[in-house]
Amino acid sequence: MTNLLVTTVELNIVRQEEMLIGIRNAKQEIYRVIGASSSKQYNNASEELEDLGLNNELEEADRAKNGYDAIFGLTK
Secondary structure, eight states, X not given: OGGGOOOOOOHHHHTTSSEEEEEEOTTSOEEEEEEESSHHHHXXXXXXXXXXXXXXXXXXXXXXXXXXSEEEESOO
């Protein structure tokens, strides 16, 4: 996760970003949110999460879900 260069901030600040990535825990709850202000940041974060073995459940979706552009977890 250190490759993501993530800074902890209030959720309302993160939600102001251009694109949002949700991270699901074992209970299938979104417990972390990553905000990206550009498609480059979004793509970099997505690649790092995939490298960690997480799957994007919205990978084949044609639109965002519940405000998230991607939702990563251990299962698809």
